[in-house]
Amino acid sequence: MLHDITPRITSELKVFPGDTPPSREVLLDIDRGDHITLSTLRGTVHLGAHVDAPSHYTPGGDSIEAFPLDRVLGPCQVVDVSGAIIETEEGRLVVSGPWIEGLETPRVLLRTGTHPDPDRWSEDFAGLSAPLVEELAERGVLLVGIDTPSVDPPSSKALPAHQAFARTGVSILEGITLAAVPEGRYELIALPLPLEGFDASPVRAVLREVSS
Numbered sequence: 001m002l003h004d005i006t007p008r009i010t011s012e013l014k015v016f017p018g019d020t021p022p023s024r025e026v027l028l029d030i031d032r033g034d035h036i037t038l039s040t041l042r043g044t045v046h047l048g049a050h051v052d053a054p055s056h057y058t059p060g061g062d063s064i065e066a067f068p069l070d071r072v073l074g075p076c077q078v079v080d081v082s083g084a085i086i087e088t089e090e091g092r093l094v095v096s097g098p099w100i101e102g103l104e105t106p107r108v109l110l111r112t113g114t115h116p117d118p119d120r121w122s123e124d125f126a127g128l129s130a131p132l133v134e135e136l137a138e139r140g141v142l143l144v145g146i147d148t149p150s151v152d153p154p155s156s157k158a159l160p161a162h163q164a165f166a167r168t169g170v171s172i173l174e175g176i177t178l179a180a181v182p183e184g185r186y187e188l189i190a191l192p193l194p195l196e197g198f199d200a201s202p203v204r205a206v207l208r209e210v211s212s
């Protein structure tokens, strides 16, 4: 059985303030008598479920065509961290890590529940702390996925979590929808397009149930 953890891409899908929402320009339309339907997509590459390239957050980082696909293909674990969210001194919401002891896979998908509707922008979603990213890296985690638009809370310009991902080389999958997925182990499939020079790519992220 497959769980689709990709939000639907519509003109309603919310992107970071200032980023480009998705839109469709119809060049030809069978229903208007054209011989085919043909349309152009315009929008940020950080669209819905997407993988960030290191070039998005670190100088000289690889762009998305060089992304190692084995990061987003293989055993993963969905963990509900909604009970592990704390507020920092600066008033930012971050995930803390008591659940780390139960990790068994090199990919972990975190359900914070703090950005429940991809079509409604809200500023108060939870991110990750730099020490948490470093601890995950020490435990051999290669990829962290999160059900929010970013691993850093939106008010943060310093991007401490992204910087920790840059230091450790752990990869980032953002914008997935995990509300309907039970905790546990799955096979993750979330391949980015080889968009040369780009800083991210949308993915169709799915979880395949594994027999235990």
Ligand SMILES: [Zn+2]
Pocket: 046, 050, 051, 052, 149, 150, 174, 200
């Ligand atoms: Zn992103």
